[in-house]
Protein backbone atom coordinates (compact mmCIF):
# COMPACT_ATOMS: atom_id res chain seq x y z
CA UNK A 282 0.00 0.00 0.00
CA UNK A 283 1.22 3.51 -0.77
CA UNK A 284 2.63 5.41 2.16
CA UNK A 285 0.65 8.42 3.36
CA UNK A 286 -2.93 7.53 2.54
CA UNK A 287 -4.43 10.93 3.13
CA UNK A 288 -5.50 12.90 0.11
CA UNK A 289 -3.22 15.72 -0.90
CA UNK A 290 -4.14 18.46 -3.26
CA UNK A 291 -1.30 20.64 -4.37
CA UNK A 292 -0.65 23.27 -6.97
CA UNK A 293 2.42 22.84 -9.14
CA UNK A 294 4.70 25.90 -9.24
CA UNK A 295 4.22 26.68 -12.94
CA UNK A 296 3.65 30.13 -14.44
CA UNK A 297 0.89 30.27 -17.04
CA UNK A 298 -0.51 33.26 -18.85
CA UNK A 299 -3.41 34.47 -16.73
CA UNK A 300 -6.71 33.47 -18.29
CA UNK A 301 -10.29 33.27 -17.12
CA UNK A 302 -11.67 29.88 -16.15
CA UNK A 303 -12.23 27.87 -19.31
CA UNK A 304 -14.79 25.35 -20.59
CA UNK A 305 -18.05 27.19 -19.86
CA UNK A 306 -20.99 24.95 -18.98
CA UNK A 307 -24.21 25.40 -20.90
CA UNK A 308 -27.44 23.57 -20.22
CA UNK A 309 -30.16 22.39 -22.47
CA UNK A 310 -33.22 21.40 -20.48
CA UNK A 311 -36.54 20.04 -21.59
CA UNK A 312 -39.40 21.72 -19.78
CA UNK A 313 -42.38 23.44 -21.30
CA UNK A 314 -42.25 26.80 -19.56
CA UNK A 315 -39.76 29.61 -20.19
CA UNK A 316 -39.38 32.13 -17.43
CA UNK A 317 -36.79 33.50 -15.02
CA UNK A 318 -38.29 31.74 -12.03
CA UNK A 319 -37.73 28.48 -13.82
CA UNK A 320 -34.11 29.41 -14.46
CA UNK A 321 -33.63 29.63 -10.70
CA UNK A 322 -35.52 26.37 -10.28
CA UNK A 323 -33.12 24.60 -12.61
CA UNK A 324 -30.10 25.90 -10.69
CA UNK A 325 -31.72 24.87 -7.43
CA UNK A 326 -32.68 21.40 -8.70
CA UNK A 327 -29.16 20.78 -9.96
CA UNK A 328 -27.58 22.01 -6.71
CA UNK A 329 -29.82 19.64 -4.73
CA UNK A 330 -29.01 16.78 -7.06
CA UNK A 331 -25.23 17.31 -6.84
CA UNK A 332 -25.50 17.54 -3.04
CA UNK A 333 -27.48 14.26 -2.95
CA UNK A 334 -24.95 12.49 -5.13
CA UNK A 335 -21.97 13.74 -3.14
CA UNK A 336 -23.50 12.56 0.12
CA UNK A 337 -24.45 9.24 -1.45
CA UNK A 338 -20.76 8.30 -1.27
CA UNK A 339 -20.96 8.53 2.53
CA UNK A 340 -23.77 5.94 2.48
CA UNK A 341 -21.63 3.72 0.29
CA UNK A 342 -18.71 4.06 2.77
CA UNK A 343 -20.97 3.21 5.72
CA UNK A 344 -22.33 0.16 3.89
CA UNK A 345 -18.84 -1.13 3.08
CA UNK A 346 -17.70 -0.61 6.67
CA UNK A 347 -20.72 -2.48 8.03
CA UNK A 348 -20.02 -5.38 5.69
CA UNK A 349 -16.42 -5.55 6.86
CA UNK A 350 -17.39 -5.32 10.53
CA UNK A 351 -19.75 -8.25 10.04
CA UNK A 352 -17.01 -10.25 8.28
CA UNK A 353 -14.53 -9.47 11.04
CA UNK A 354 -16.94 -10.65 13.71
CA UNK A 355 -17.93 -13.79 11.84
CA UNK A 356 -14.37 -14.79 10.94
CA UNK A 357 -13.17 -14.13 14.48
CA UNK A 358 -15.90 -16.27 16.03
CA UNK A 359 -15.39 -19.01 13.44
CA UNK A 360 -11.63 -19.02 14.03
CA UNK A 361 -12.13 -19.15 17.81
CA UNK A 362 -14.43 -22.13 17.36
CA UNK A 363 -12.42 -24.07 14.79
CA UNK A 364 -8.82 -23.06 15.45
CA UNK A 365 -8.93 -22.72 19.25
CA UNK A 366 -5.47 -23.00 20.82
CA UNK A 367 -3.67 -23.59 17.55
CA UNK A 368 -3.06 -20.07 16.32
CA UNK A 369 -0.95 -18.35 18.96
CA UNK A 370 2.11 -18.11 16.73
CA UNK A 371 0.13 -17.78 13.50
CA UNK A 372 -2.20 -14.85 14.14
CA UNK A 373 -1.01 -13.08 10.97
CA UNK A 374 -2.46 -15.95 8.90
CA UNK A 375 -5.94 -15.40 10.23
CA UNK A 376 -8.59 -13.83 8.04
CA UNK A 377 -9.99 -11.78 10.93
CA UNK A 378 -6.60 -10.14 11.41
CA UNK A 379 -6.30 -9.35 7.71
CA UNK A 380 -9.83 -7.98 7.59
CA UNK A 381 -9.09 -5.65 10.47
CA UNK A 382 -6.14 -4.20 8.58
CA UNK A 383 -8.24 -3.99 5.42
CA UNK A 384 -10.96 -2.09 7.30
CA UNK A 385 -8.45 0.47 8.58
CA UNK A 386 -6.89 1.00 5.15
CA UNK A 387 -10.30 1.23 3.52
CA UNK A 388 -11.45 3.80 6.02
CA UNK A 389 -8.58 6.07 5.04
CA UNK A 390 -8.82 5.51 1.27
CA UNK A 391 -12.60 5.89 1.18
CA UNK A 392 -12.31 9.14 3.14
CA UNK A 393 -9.86 10.40 0.53
CA UNK A 394 -12.23 9.46 -2.33
CA UNK A 395 -15.16 11.02 -0.46
CA UNK A 396 -13.26 14.30 -0.47
CA UNK A 397 -12.50 13.86 -4.20
CA UNK A 398 -16.22 13.43 -4.94
CA UNK A 399 -17.17 16.44 -2.81
CA UNK A 400 -14.50 18.62 -4.40
CA UNK A 401 -15.43 17.61 -7.93
CA UNK A 402 -19.16 18.06 -7.46
CA UNK A 403 -18.95 21.31 -5.53
CA UNK A 404 -16.61 22.83 -8.11
CA UNK A 405 -14.39 24.05 -5.32
CA UNK A 406 -10.90 22.87 -4.48
CA UNK A 407 -11.74 23.88 -0.90
CA UNK A 408 -14.83 21.68 -0.64
CA UNK A 409 -15.21 20.15 2.74
CA UNK A 410 -14.42 23.63 4.08
CA UNK A 411 -16.63 25.78 1.81
CA UNK A 412 -19.26 24.70 -0.63
CA UNK A 413 -20.25 26.40 -3.86
CA UNK A 414 -21.61 29.89 -3.28
CA UNK A 415 -25.37 29.73 -3.53
CA UNK A 416 -25.57 32.97 -5.48
CA UNK A 417 -23.30 32.09 -8.41
CA UNK A 418 -25.07 30.73 -11.47
CA UNK A 419 -24.24 27.15 -12.33
CA UNK A 420 -24.50 27.59 -16.09
CA UNK A 421 -23.31 30.25 -18.49
CA UNK A 422 -26.60 29.86 -20.36
CA UNK A 423 -29.67 27.66 -20.32
CA UNK A 424 -31.63 26.76 -23.42
CA UNK A 425 -35.18 25.61 -22.77
CA UNK A 426 -36.56 23.00 -25.11
CA UNK A 427 -40.28 22.62 -25.11
CA UNK A 428 -41.35 19.18 -24.09
CA UNK A 429 -44.64 17.50 -23.39
CA UNK A 430 -43.05 15.88 -20.33
CA UNK A 431 -43.36 17.80 -17.07
CA UNK A 432 -41.29 15.30 -15.12
CA UNK A 433 -38.39 17.16 -13.48
CA UNK A 434 -36.32 14.00 -13.22
CA UNK A 435 -36.22 13.99 -17.03
CA UNK A 436 -34.76 17.47 -17.13
CA UNK A 437 -31.76 16.30 -19.12
CA UNK A 438 -32.88 13.02 -20.60
CA UNK A 439 -33.03 9.45 -19.36
CA UNK A 440 -29.21 8.91 -19.20
CA UNK A 441 -29.44 5.34 -20.44
CA UNK A 442 -31.78 3.95 -17.75
CA UNK A 443 -35.46 3.13 -18.14
CA UNK A 444 -36.63 3.56 -14.57
CA UNK A 445 -36.07 7.22 -13.61
CA UNK A 446 -36.06 6.30 -9.90
CA UNK A 447 -32.81 4.43 -10.57
CA UNK A 448 -31.01 7.30 -12.30
CA UNK A 449 -29.06 8.16 -9.16
CA UNK A 450 -28.31 4.58 -8.18
CA UNK A 451 -27.79 2.70 -11.45
CA UNK A 452 -27.25 5.42 -14.05
CA UNK A 453 -24.33 7.77 -14.63
CA UNK A 454 -25.43 10.19 -11.90
CA UNK A 455 -23.63 8.46 -9.04
CA UNK A 456 -20.56 9.13 -6.92
CA UNK A 457 -19.04 5.78 -7.90
CA UNK A 458 -19.29 6.71 -11.59
CA UNK A 459 -17.47 9.95 -10.77
CA UNK A 460 -14.56 7.96 -9.28
CA UNK A 461 -14.51 5.39 -12.12
CA UNK A 462 -14.64 8.00 -14.88
CA UNK A 463 -12.15 10.34 -13.21
CA UNK A 464 -9.74 7.41 -12.97
CA UNK A 465 -10.37 6.33 -16.57
CA UNK A 466 -10.06 9.79 -18.03
CA UNK A 467 -7.48 11.54 -15.90
CA UNK A 468 -4.96 9.11 -14.34
CA UNK A 469 -1.76 7.88 -15.95
CA UNK A 470 -2.59 4.28 -14.96
CA UNK A 471 -5.49 4.29 -17.44
CA UNK A 472 -3.61 5.87 -20.34
CA UNK A 473 -3.33 2.61 -22.39
CA UNK A 474 -7.17 2.34 -22.34
CA UNK A 475 -7.50 5.95 -23.49
CA UNK A 476 -4.92 5.60 -26.20
CA UNK A 477 -6.89 2.71 -27.72
CA UNK A 478 -10.03 4.89 -27.85
CA UNK A 479 -9.20 8.61 -27.82
CA UNK A 480 -5.87 8.04 -29.59
CA UNK A 481 -7.58 6.08 -32.37
CA UNK A 482 -10.26 8.76 -32.79
CA UNK A 483 -7.71 11.61 -32.99
CA UNK A 484 -5.66 9.71 -35.57
CA UNK A 485 -8.85 9.17 -37.61
CA UNK A 486 -9.64 12.91 -37.44
CA UNK A 487 -6.11 13.74 -38.60
CA UNK A 488 -6.32 11.26 -41.49
CA UNK A 489 -9.66 12.60 -42.70
CA UNK A 490 -9.52 16.35 -42.05
CA UNK A 491 -6.26 17.43 -43.65
CA UNK A 492 -5.98 20.93 -45.00
CA UNK A 493 -8.79 22.44 -42.93
CA UNK A 494 -8.02 25.69 -41.05
CA UNK A 495 -10.68 25.21 -38.44
CA UNK A 496 -12.84 22.24 -37.51
CA UNK A 497 -15.87 22.29 -35.32
CA UNK A 498 -16.20 19.04 -33.40
CA UNK A 499 -19.03 17.69 -31.28
CA UNK A 500 -18.35 14.95 -28.69
CA UNK A 501 -21.68 13.52 -27.46
CA UNK A 502 -21.62 11.41 -24.27
CA UNK A 503 -18.36 13.11 -23.21
CA UNK A 504 -18.45 11.93 -19.59
CA UNK A 505 -15.43 13.33 -17.74
CA UNK A 506 -14.42 15.11 -20.96
CA UNK A 507 -10.96 13.67 -21.70
CA UNK A 508 -11.66 12.85 -25.36
CA UNK A 509 -12.97 16.37 -25.97
CA UNK A 510 -10.00 17.85 -24.09
CA UNK A 511 -7.47 15.69 -25.97
CA UNK A 512 -8.93 16.79 -29.31
CA UNK A 513 -8.98 20.44 -28.25
CA UNK A 514 -5.33 20.37 -27.10
CA UNK A 515 -3.94 17.91 -29.67
CA UNK A 516 -0.51 19.09 -30.76
CA UNK A 517 -0.80 16.91 -33.90
CA UNK A 518 -3.99 18.69 -34.96
CA UNK A 519 -2.33 22.05 -34.20
CA UNK A 520 0.82 21.08 -36.16
CA UNK A 521 -1.40 20.22 -39.13
CA UNK A 522 -2.39 23.91 -39.08
CA UNK A 523 -5.94 23.22 -37.88
CA UNK A 524 -7.74 24.92 -35.03
CA UNK A 525 -10.07 22.55 -33.18
CA UNK A 526 -13.22 24.09 -31.66
CA UNK A 527 -14.71 21.40 -29.50
CA UNK A 528 -18.13 21.07 -27.88
CA UNK A 529 -18.56 18.31 -25.30
CA UNK A 530 -22.07 17.09 -24.49
CA UNK A 531 -23.47 14.76 -21.84
CA UNK A 532 -26.88 14.24 -20.30
CA UNK A 533 -25.41 13.72 -16.83
CA UNK A 534 -24.93 16.89 -14.76
CA UNK A 535 -22.78 14.82 -12.43
CA UNK A 536 -20.33 14.02 -15.24
CA UNK A 537 -20.38 17.61 -16.50
CA UNK A 538 -19.69 19.25 -13.13
CA UNK A 539 -16.98 16.73 -12.26
CA UNK A 540 -15.41 17.34 -15.69
CA UNK A 541 -15.54 21.10 -15.21
CA UNK A 542 -13.79 20.75 -11.84
CA UNK A 543 -11.03 18.56 -13.27
CA UNK A 544 -10.52 21.06 -16.10
CA UNK A 545 -10.21 23.83 -13.50
CA UNK A 546 -7.52 21.73 -11.83
CA UNK A 547 -5.74 21.33 -15.18
CA UNK A 548 -5.80 25.08 -15.63
CA UNK A 549 -4.48 25.67 -12.11
CA UNK A 550 -2.02 22.77 -12.54
CA UNK A 551 -3.36 21.28 -9.30
CA UNK A 552 -3.33 17.55 -8.65
CA UNK A 553 -5.01 15.22 -6.19
CA UNK A 554 -4.76 11.59 -5.10
CA UNK A 555 -7.45 9.09 -6.02
CA UNK A 556 -7.99 5.42 -5.12
CA UNK A 557 -9.57 4.01 -8.29
CA UNK A 558 -10.20 0.47 -6.99
CA UNK A 559 -11.08 0.92 -3.33
CA UNK A 560 -14.85 0.65 -3.91
CA UNK A 561 -14.69 -2.37 -6.21
CA UNK A 562 -16.91 -5.30 -5.17
CA UNK A 563 -15.48 -7.59 -2.50
CA UNK A 564 -15.14 -10.51 -4.90
CA UNK A 565 -12.83 -11.86 -7.60
CA UNK A 566 -9.77 -10.16 -6.09
CA UNK A 567 -6.42 -11.87 -6.52
CA UNK A 568 -4.11 -9.68 -4.45
CA UNK A 569 -5.56 -7.93 -1.40
CA UNK A 570 -3.01 -5.08 -1.59
CA UNK A 571 -4.13 -3.98 -5.07
CA UNK A 572 -7.44 -2.54 -3.84
CA UNK A 573 -5.39 0.24 -2.25
CA UNK A 574 -3.33 1.21 -5.30
CA UNK A 575 -3.22 4.96 -5.55
CA UNK A 576 -2.97 7.26 -8.56
CA UNK A 577 -2.93 11.00 -9.15
CA UNK A 578 -5.24 13.11 -11.30
CA UNK A 579 -5.03 14.99 -13.61
CA UNK A 580 -2.10 13.03 -15.05
CA UNK A 581 1.09 14.76 -16.15
CA UNK A 582 0.30 14.31 -19.86
CA UNK A 583 -2.93 16.30 -19.45
CA UNK A 584 -1.17 19.04 -17.49
CA UNK A 585 1.65 19.21 -20.04
CA UNK A 586 -0.72 19.50 -23.00
CA UNK A 587 -2.45 22.46 -21.31
CA UNK A 588 0.92 24.15 -20.68
CA UNK A 589 1.97 23.50 -24.29
CA UNK A 590 -1.30 24.89 -25.65
CA UNK A 591 -1.08 27.90 -23.35
CA UNK A 592 2.52 28.57 -24.44
CA UNK A 593 1.96 28.15 -28.19
CA UNK A 594 -1.50 29.67 -28.60
CA UNK A 595 -1.92 31.73 -25.45
CA UNK A 596 -5.08 31.29 -23.39
CA UNK A 597 -7.07 28.12 -23.05
CA UNK A 598 -8.22 25.47 -25.52
CA UNK A 599 -11.48 26.15 -27.37
CA UNK A 600 -13.72 23.80 -25.39
CA UNK A 601 -17.31 24.15 -24.17
CA UNK A 602 -19.59 21.66 -22.41
CA UNK A 603 -23.32 21.41 -23.03
CA UNK A 604 -25.31 19.41 -20.48
CA UNK A 605 -28.43 17.92 -22.00
CA UNK A 606 -29.88 14.87 -23.67
CA UNK A 607 -28.20 14.38 -27.05
CA UNK A 608 -31.43 13.83 -28.99
CA UNK A 609 -33.34 16.68 -27.35
CA UNK A 610 -30.46 19.13 -27.62
CA UNK A 611 -29.19 18.45 -31.13
CA UNK A 612 -32.30 17.62 -33.14
CA UNK A 613 -33.26 21.30 -33.32
CA UNK A 614 -33.22 23.15 -36.61
CA UNK A 615 -30.63 25.62 -35.23
CA UNK A 616 -28.03 22.81 -35.04
CA UNK A 617 -28.33 21.80 -38.66
CA UNK A 618 -24.99 21.38 -40.48
CA UNK A 619 -22.95 22.93 -37.66
CA UNK A 620 -20.18 20.35 -37.32
CA UNK A 621 -17.27 19.07 -39.39
CA UNK A 622 -16.75 16.12 -37.07
CA UNK A 623 -18.89 14.22 -34.57
CA UNK A 624 -16.72 11.96 -32.36
CA UNK A 625 -18.34 9.26 -30.23
CA UNK A 626 -16.62 6.96 -27.73
CA UNK A 627 -18.64 4.38 -25.79
CA UNK A 628 -21.76 6.31 -26.68
CA UNK A 629 -23.84 4.87 -29.56
CA UNK A 630 -25.16 2.08 -27.33
CA UNK A 631 -26.95 4.64 -25.11
CA UNK A 632 -29.53 5.20 -27.87
CA UNK A 633 -33.17 4.38 -27.23
CA UNK A 634 -33.70 4.08 -30.98
CA UNK A 635 -30.40 4.00 -32.89
CA UNK A 636 -32.08 5.34 -36.06
CA UNK A 637 -32.69 8.54 -34.11
CA UNK A 638 -28.98 8.99 -33.26
CA UNK A 639 -27.98 8.19 -36.85
CA UNK A 640 -30.36 10.76 -38.33
CA UNK A 641 -29.29 13.38 -35.80
CA UNK A 642 -25.68 12.77 -36.94
CA UNK A 643 -26.83 13.36 -40.54
CA UNK A 644 -28.59 16.52 -39.43
CA UNK A 645 -25.47 17.78 -37.59
CA UNK A 646 -22.78 17.12 -40.20
CA UNK A 647 -22.00 20.09 -42.42
CA UNK A 648 -21.43 18.52 -45.83
CA UNK A 649 -20.04 15.53 -47.69
CA UNK A 650 -16.53 16.13 -46.33
CA UNK A 651 -17.73 15.98 -42.70
CA UNK A 652 -17.20 12.78 -40.71
CA UNK A 653 -18.61 10.76 -37.84
CA UNK A 654 -15.83 8.91 -35.99
CA UNK A 655 -16.79 6.20 -33.52
CA UNK A 656 -15.02 3.82 -31.14
CA UNK A 657 -16.82 1.62 -28.61
CA UNK A 658 -18.89 -1.52 -28.09
CA UNK A 659 -22.54 -2.18 -28.92
CA UNK A 660 -23.39 -2.92 -25.29
CA UNK A 661 -26.92 -1.58 -25.58
CA UNK A 662 -28.00 0.22 -22.41
CA UNK A 663 -31.24 -0.65 -20.57
CA UNK A 664 -33.09 2.18 -22.37
CA UNK A 665 -32.36 0.69 -25.83
CA UNK A 666 -35.44 -0.48 -27.72
CA UNK A 667 -33.49 -1.47 -30.84
CA UNK A 668 -30.28 -3.49 -30.28
CA UNK A 669 -28.70 -4.20 -33.67
CA UNK A 670 -25.62 -6.36 -34.10
CA UNK A 671 -22.52 -4.84 -35.70
CA UNK A 672 -23.41 -6.10 -39.19
CA UNK A 673 -27.01 -4.91 -38.82
CA UNK A 674 -25.72 -1.49 -37.72
CA UNK A 675 -23.45 -1.32 -40.77
CA UNK A 676 -26.43 -1.86 -43.07
CA UNK A 677 -28.56 0.71 -41.22
CA UNK A 678 -25.79 3.28 -41.72
CA UNK A 679 -25.55 2.48 -45.43
CA UNK A 680 -29.33 2.61 -45.83
CA UNK A 681 -29.30 5.98 -44.06
CA UNK A 682 -26.90 7.52 -46.59
CA UNK A 683 -23.48 7.05 -44.96
CA UNK A 684 -20.38 5.91 -46.79
CA UNK A 685 -18.17 3.83 -44.50
CA UNK A 686 -14.54 4.86 -44.96
CA UNK A 687 -13.33 2.65 -42.10
CA UNK A 688 -15.29 -0.17 -40.53
CA UNK A 689 -13.56 -2.64 -38.20
CA UNK A 690 -13.68 -4.45 -34.91
CA UNK A 691 -10.61 -3.64 -32.81
CA UNK A 692 -8.08 -6.47 -33.16
CA UNK A 693 -7.58 -6.69 -29.40
CA UNK A 694 -9.87 -6.79 -26.41
CA UNK A 695 -9.16 -3.94 -24.03
CA UNK A 696 -10.33 -2.88 -20.61
CA UNK A 697 -12.48 0.25 -20.29
CA UNK A 698 -11.21 1.60 -16.97
CA UNK A 699 -7.70 0.28 -16.38
CA UNK A 700 -5.43 -2.17 -18.24
CA UNK A 701 -5.38 -4.50 -15.21
CA UNK A 702 -9.13 -5.10 -15.60
CA UNK A 703 -8.49 -7.26 -18.67
CA UNK A 704 -5.62 -9.42 -19.90
CA UNK A 705 -2.89 -7.91 -17.73
CA UNK A 706 0.22 -9.95 -16.98
CA UNK A 707 -0.45 -9.42 -13.29
CA UNK A 708 -4.22 -9.74 -13.35
CA UNK A 709 -6.19 -7.93 -10.68
CA UNK A 710 -9.33 -10.10 -10.77
CA UNK A 711 -10.37 -13.72 -11.36
CA UNK A 712 -13.11 -12.33 -13.61
CA UNK A 713 -12.09 -9.93 -16.33
CA UNK A 714 -13.96 -7.26 -18.26
CA UNK A 715 -12.88 -6.00 -21.64
CA UNK A 716 -14.27 -4.82 -24.99
CA UNK A 717 -13.57 -5.22 -28.66
CA UNK A 718 -14.59 -1.83 -29.92
CA UNK A 719 -16.46 -1.18 -33.13
CA UNK A 720 -14.38 1.50 -34.88
CA UNK A 721 -15.66 3.40 -37.85
CA UNK A 722 -15.32 6.57 -39.86
CA UNK A 723 -18.48 7.45 -41.77
CA UNK A 724 -19.08 10.20 -44.30
CA UNK A 725 -22.34 11.39 -45.78
CA UNK A 726 -22.73 9.94 -49.27
CA UNK A 727 -25.69 12.23 -49.87
CA UNK A 728 -26.70 15.39 -48.07
CA UNK A 729 -30.39 15.28 -47.30
CA UNK A 730 -31.91 18.31 -48.99
CA UNK A 731 -35.17 18.01 -47.05
CA UNK A 732 -35.49 20.68 -44.38
CA UNK A 733 -38.01 18.70 -42.37
CA UNK A 734 -35.37 16.29 -40.99
CA UNK A 735 -35.80 17.70 -37.47
CA UNK A 736 -39.55 17.08 -37.68
CA UNK A 737 -39.00 13.50 -38.82
CA UNK A 738 -36.56 12.99 -35.92
CA UNK A 739 -39.18 14.38 -33.56
CA UNK A 740 -41.66 11.88 -34.94
CA UNK A 741 -39.25 9.02 -34.07
CA UNK A 742 -39.52 10.11 -30.43
CA UNK A 743 -43.27 9.79 -30.70
CA UNK A 744 -42.82 6.27 -32.16
CA UNK A 745 -40.53 5.36 -29.24
CA UNK A 746 -43.16 6.53 -26.75
CA UNK A 747 -45.82 4.48 -28.51
CA UNK A 748 -43.53 1.42 -28.53
CA UNK A 749 -42.77 1.67 -24.82
CA UNK A 750 -46.41 2.19 -23.99
CA UNK A 751 -46.06 5.77 -22.68
CA UNK A 752 -48.46 6.93 -25.39
CA UNK A 753 -51.55 4.85 -25.95
CA UNK A 754 -53.03 4.92 -29.44
Ligand SMILES: C[S@@+](CC[C@H](N)C(=O)[O-])C[C@H]1O[C@@H](n2cnc3c(N)ncnc32)[C@H](O)[C@@H]1O
Nearest residue numbers: 440441453502504531532533606607626627631
Ligand atom coordinates in the same frame (compact mmCIF):
# COMPACT_ATOMS: atom_id res chain seq x y z
C1 LIG B 1 -19.97 4.77 -21.19
S1 LIG B 1 -19.98 6.48 -20.83
C2 LIG B 1 -18.72 7.03 -21.94
C3 LIG B 1 -18.05 8.28 -21.52
C4 LIG B 1 -16.88 8.70 -22.42
N1 LIG B 1 -17.32 8.96 -23.77
C5 LIG B 1 -15.80 7.66 -22.41
O1 LIG B 1 -15.46 7.15 -23.48
O2 LIG B 1 -15.27 7.35 -21.34
C6 LIG B 1 -21.47 7.03 -21.64
C7 LIG B 1 -21.75 8.50 -21.41
O3 LIG B 1 -22.89 8.86 -22.20
C8 LIG B 1 -23.74 9.69 -21.43
N2 LIG B 1 -25.11 9.58 -21.99
C9 LIG B 1 -25.97 8.54 -21.88
N3 LIG B 1 -27.11 8.81 -22.55
C10 LIG B 1 -26.96 10.06 -23.09
C11 LIG B 1 -27.77 10.89 -23.89
N4 LIG B 1 -28.98 10.50 -24.28
N5 LIG B 1 -27.32 12.11 -24.24
C12 LIG B 1 -26.07 12.51 -23.86
N6 LIG B 1 -25.25 11.76 -23.11
C13 LIG B 1 -25.67 10.54 -22.73
C14 LIG B 1 -23.59 9.17 -20.02
O4 LIG B 1 -24.01 10.12 -19.05
C15 LIG B 1 -22.12 8.82 -19.97
O5 LIG B 1 -21.35 9.90 -19.51
